[in-house]
Amino acid sequence: MALPLLEYKPTTQNQRVSSFGTADINEDTPYIYRIETANSPSEIERLIWAAYRQVFNEQEILKFNRQIALETQLKNRSITVKDFIRGLAKSERFYQLVVTPNNNYRLVEMCLKRLLGRAPYNREEEIAWSIHIATRGWNGFVDALIDSEEYTQAFGDYTVPYQRKRMNVDRPFSFTPRYGADYRERAGIVKTERDHSWSYISSKKLDGTALLAVLLVMSAGITLLLVLNWLGINTGF
Incomplete structure (x- = not known):
């Protein structure tokens, strides 16, 4: 029997605060892609991409990742x-590229940003x-997000999700690396503080051995x- 979603308290984020007048219509507002306004093949292509x-x-925008049937x-x-x-x-390519390399906490963070257009409220929501x-x-998680009331209210059936109410000081969610720190550490892509500490200790051990x-x-x-x-042998010294 599957457990119900644990309760968590949302925290204040920009998308939860009502705007006044045209506050949302500024240089930080993303272009919103809606299929109702896509009246030509080129506009449909732009929406798809x-x-x-x-x-x-x-x-990760490669032709190799395209889902032609969809x-x-x-x-x-x-x-x-x-x-x-x-x-x-739910595609196999997404599973290979994103789901497989990451732990559940990282997946929650990435998918809330990509599917709901916001960051996690707190650690309780991630858990x-x-x-x-x-x-x-995985499929049950995707369905839960996309079928949620939050998704329906924000994007409905015809709008591509986007980062809601991003300020220009924020990094766009679309540039979030798909690899978490734990995967990069295992793969040797980056050195963690532990790696640097071990290198320091090793160098000290090496210096002591040489001395x-x-x-x-x-x-x-x-x-x-x-x-x-x-x-009695003269060595010259």
């Missing part, structure tokens, strides 16, 4: 944008959703000179 950028990340269905209007986003997040992944699986070797050589040389002098 916007969906890929949102779900797969800016660094694209065709969307172009024929046989599925909604919401279903297209769901299909991308609640990570348990949801563990008990209901001991020099002292032993000097001691042996002095001993040899003393023995030769005792035997």
Whole structure:
């Protein structure tokens, strides 16, 4: 039996605060892609690539990752944008690129940003959703986010998700690395503080060993000179 989603208290974030007048319409407002306004094949293509950028990340927009069957269905209007986003997040390529290398906490952070357009509220929310992944699986987690009331209110059936109310001081979610620090550490891509500490200790051990070797050589040389002098052999020193 799957566990229900644990309760957590939302914290204040920009997208939870009502705007006044045209506060949302400024240089920080992303272009919003809606299929209702896509009246030509080129506009549909732009919407599709916007969906890929949102779900797969800016660094992973490759033709190899395309889901042609889903694209065709969307172009024929046989599925909604919401279903297209769901299909991308459940695709085998997304699973290989994003799900496999990351732990559940990292997946929660990335998918809240990419599918709901916001960061996690707090650690409690990350824990609640990570348990949801563990008990209901990846597809169940994706369905829970996309079928949520929050997604419906923010994007509905026809809008590509976007980072809601981003300020220009914030890094765009679309540039969030798909690899977490733990994966990069295991793969040797980056050195952690622990690695640097070990390198420092190793270098100190190496310095101590080298010093001991020099002292032993000097001691042996002095001993040899003393023995030769005792035997009456002139060494020239």
